[in-house]
Amino acid sequence: MRIRTYEATIQQHYHADKKPAWDIGAGLIPGEMHLAAGQEPVAVGLCANLRDDDAITAPHRPHHLALAKGVDMQAMTAEIYGRTTGLGKGRGGHMHLFDPSQHFSCSGIIAEGMPVAVGQAMAFRHKGLDSVAVGVAGEGAANQGAFYEAMNLASIWSLPVVFIVEDNDWAISVPRDSATPVKDGSVRASAFGMPGERVEGNDVERIYEACKRAVERARGGGGPTLLEVHTVRLWGHFEGDAQAYRGEELAEKQQQDPIALYEARLRADGLLDDAAVAEIAATAQAEVDAAIAFALASPEPSPADLLQYVYA
Amino acid sequence: MRIRTYEATIQQHYHADKKPAWDIGAGLIPGEMHLAAGQEPVAVGLCANLRDDDAITAPHRPHHLALAKGVDMQAMTAEIYGRTTGLGKGRGGHMHLFDPSQHFSCSGIIAEGMPVAVGQAMAFRHKGLDSVAVGVAGEGAANQGAFYEAMNLASIWSLPVVFIVEDNDWAISVPRDSATPVKDGSVRASAFGMPGERVEGNDVERIYEACKRAVERARGGGGPTLLEVHTVRLWGHFEGDAQAYRGEELAEKQQQDPIALYEARLRADGLLDDAAVAEIAATAQAEVDAAIAFALASPEPSPADLLQYVYA
Amino acid sequence: MTATVETATGQRRLTTAKAISEGIAQEMRVNPDVFVMGEDVGPYGGIFGSTGGLIDEFGPKRIIDTPISETGFIGAGIGAATEGMRPIVELMFVDFFGVAMDQIYNHMAKIHFESGGNVKVPMVLMTAVGGGYSDAAQHSQCLWATFAHMPGLKVVAPSNPHDAKGLMIAAIRDDNPVLFMFHKGVMGLPWMAKNPRSIGPVPEEAYEVPIGKAAVPHPGTDVTVVSVSMSVQHCLDVAESLEGKVSVEVLDLRTIAPLDREAILASVSKTGRLVIVDEDYRSFGLSGEVVATITDHDPRLLKVPVQRVAYPDVPVPYARGLEYAALPTRDKIEAAIMQAMKG
Amino acid sequence: MTATVETATGQRRLTTAKAISEGIAQEMRVNPDVFVMGEDVGPYGGIFGSTGGLIDEFGPKRIIDTPISETGFIGAGIGAATEGMRPIVELMFVDFFGVAMDQIYNHMAKIHFESGGNVKVPMVLMTAVGGGYSDAAQHSQCLWATFAHMPGLKVVAPSNPHDAKGLMIAAIRDDNPVLFMFHKGVMGLPWMAKNPRSIGPVPEEAYEVPIGKAAVPHPGTDVTVVSVSMSVQHCLDVAESLEGKVSVEVLDLRTIAPLDREAILASVSKTGRLVIVDEDYRSFGLSGEVVATITDHDPRLLKVPVQRVAYPDVPVPYARGLEYAALPTRDKIEAAIMQAMKG
């Protein structure tokens, strides 16, 4: 049953991520669009361990994490459509989604969410809460100085932080190999005296287990952990990226769609059948359609309000 | 004889560093003054392995490295006195010493010299030279993001760089323990797939040997190395720092003056006697006095030239 | 201690450094969510004394010495602020902003807007500015225009102990990120030459000096001198020395962003002559914006060319003679006033 | 490829992106010390096409894809430059400056001065600026005034393919660090709406457009419109559309620092009316400095209030309607010109 719920969630997210992409051409969703197809297992495996009062700082590719964390799909979609009912009333856009109720935020500047997670953890501890702050970044972002500074602070102050690196082998067109001199990025944890672990296989259950250890450790006062999760970027870096630089590797990776693979496994185990899959797909589709309908029915911000929200 | 030369050099530097400090009150040397008493073994042990065409980027505490590298003492002293005959014609000051002939530079912004060393190494390789670039920073600076980015670049591009951390246990008033969660900072090398080594004891011979390995590795195309050298800050962070925060540790450390200890060792080994020590001290003193006399005899820059050197 | 002096009339006089740390302490006493974080803010008390003594009262949980990781701990301040804390974070010298500017500008300043007002970042970033003691190109700048250029930040820079305490308290209570820039020269430090104006009367109780409001510490009718921070002290010295000869109106902006444009317009409307004294770099900065405030409205208010006594477009030189050739000194201010009166 | 178009007269027309990469290639051919470094500058050809095709000719040793470590690789550019190379380093979006500003400003810009002229840093930092395509607050800014405020940098921002190539070549040959800011809208990208002026005639040979010299692409006598980068295209559209009604002189600054003050003064001396069109933030920026250039000299040159069509002091909003309410559009420029003509 637990697994079944995961599957449903994954599939929802998968569609939630896919769907907006097809609309870009219509111009209702302008701007860059970084979709996370293939990386859903990270979001689901992580967030199944998190509570509403736990925090996530997500990177430029945030939808899967937002949806798995419980960010309201309608408000998020409305933001992506630039509407006043959106999370940021149309000011933020898809790389700047803020949901205080879920302690969810993201940033278009890679790795810079990591220090923010450290500060959230400081606040939790100061207030006597046992909430956990999670910072997520790509493997490309993991070569940015901010990431190391954050790990060092979290470790020296023994804060409840989980650092997650989504290693999808690519940073736009730059392959991991030509940017990162270590095969297992989690060894970097030892540079800061914290435990680290790399999870191979893009497998939601293994990711869940690793995240569980890290989250429990943080929640229990054991300090920070670094997890590097090997995952897959099925699509382009942003919509419109032809990925000419990927060559054969792309076709290979497209065989590794984690949702299809997991579905097959669950079917083999007799936990899913055609009817169940159809139902899950339909439910997910309906939810996404409703979110988009909500967004489309929502008003655009008035140009007269341009100067609002600069100051509180 | 080799050791003897070291000793002389160390002592010179020691005096060279000490001497300017006593002049601050007189106002001839204005501004912050970070002296390196106690850290001479790092400079000497390192620079004995370097050639004129090798580069060093030094931090805010640069005198020992400059003198050991072969930067002209007179031009350096004139800069510290703000004279037109100085390395920077009085524009730079004690934290901004540039000597292109020795490929020596420094910066008052901690750790930011590390990426610069990476670029120097790129230039050396591009030009087909076997010169080596050395980046030096304190243990406090080693928690700055720039440092990690530089190590990563040097490693992924396998560049002839040696990274040296001078661990003097303090970053102004902040003890190493409360800033750095690992006892041995050289473990950070493994985060970037390069060798690392920590040298204990503030011992010029051990430092020399470790630097030799690292410099030879770099020069031979073997890529970068990280060395952390445990050294001692005998004086305040800057002149005028009362060091109230240090407590008993200070008195203890003052017993560990590396020059006195090395002198004792050389005397015990019969390599030094009173006469030799006196001669070395006199020679060093004379050189320093001459440098200061040169500076004092040099003109101050004319206010009319204020706008010079903004652009080349 | 040495920072507190009782005057004959019993009015307490403090250094600016002491006034700031007193303001912080008073807010920390009433609000457990306020804490201080930065390099050497603990036992050292801040390199320029802004947190002197706080560690003794509040301990290392609320006065936190950090590693040298400005992106890390300014970012942490932002995270703490978005979760309901009110951090005061010290960037030791403003000149180091470049190692953490992304947090300062892309995050601290913009999150409120990007969230459509749903997230607040109530945080004070305090930092030392200014030169005059040969600390050279990387430790002597003001740079307030750099921050004021970027929407989302409030930027304050007091010129005296009274305003420093009141602006600090206002900054802590403000729901926005406030950049609090204290000039080393106004701190009243025992180890730096100082103008007597850096020690002055400071009320005991907690009070606010409103952010966004300029002051007129020396009213006049002939010429308007707009300035901020340390330079205000020089302007006042000159204005006093010219009393009887030229009636100088000194405007102390106190806040750079948002700029008190009404105060500027009101004064220049009266005098028609404008001198701007600014220790930040001349071009693309404060002085241009003050001028544009007039010309947006009506350039004909200006009877004569505007005198800009600003830091010339040159990095801060080390040698004292060169540095003082660049700084806005009393003699340059006086010369500019006399020039404005000629036209 | 698609970027090259032959006109009827045989004059070759290029996109700005192609013009830039051609300029780089020509310099790389004659000078082995020139190399390119940045994120996605290799096989991808630069996110905005500035290095398109270079990897094929020069290979990965001279066209270097970097990890996402801007402090690291901009610092490396500085180190290489001080050792005699001439690096061209790309910062993908100017908005990311904050992660590397210390290298840019405390090092790249100041080393020459601090060394008393003994060290040169001949380096081009190129970066994409500007908005208009809903890339929101962290990917749409111009920020040229931020860099121009800080002495030691040269800052250029071309408005068309011809100037882009010539300024790039001049920048590479310059012994100073030059910040080369290309607006995404002028690049002529196939995947972004564009003004036809983003494709234009470009000579085949290598040539320089002098740094520090403004151009007057549309002379006039009634009103001076000072602008730079993308906005110049809009200004020219408006100036052309007003022909016969208002004689508009459009000044394309091309270089922001050092500012061509003579050109500004010459034009305003003639027209007495000044409109400034600037996609960078309004306050403490370019528009104020242009005004101050006049008032330093003589405010009475200005017959009417100055119109500043600049980006209001608000972070860049995502929603298209809001963003265009902020951007300096043709209608706002025209309205400002008409307002200036009224006074």
Ligand SMILES: Cc1ncc(C[n+]2csc(CCOP(=O)(O)OP(=O)(O)O)c2C)c(N)n1
């Ligand atoms: C500081 C900074 N530099 C560069 C960028 C541009 N950029 C956005 S995403 C990206 C690649 C990120 O790769 P990775 O971290 O692996 O995440 P992924 O896109 O693969 O999910 C780059 C270079 C940025 N947003 N911020």
Ligand SMILES: Cc1ncc(C[n+]2csc(CCOP(=O)(O)OP(=O)(O)O)c2C)c(N)n1
């Ligand atoms: C980016 C930056 N942050 C802060 C400072 C201020 N500062 C100068 S030296 C120093 C301590 C450095 O400690 P360490 O690196 O251990 O070197 P040490 O002084 O012990 O030689 C600090 C905090 C600086 N110069 N640059």
Ligand SMILES: [Mg+2]
């Ligand atoms: Mg990636």
Ligand SMILES: [Mg+2]
């Ligand atoms: Mg140290």
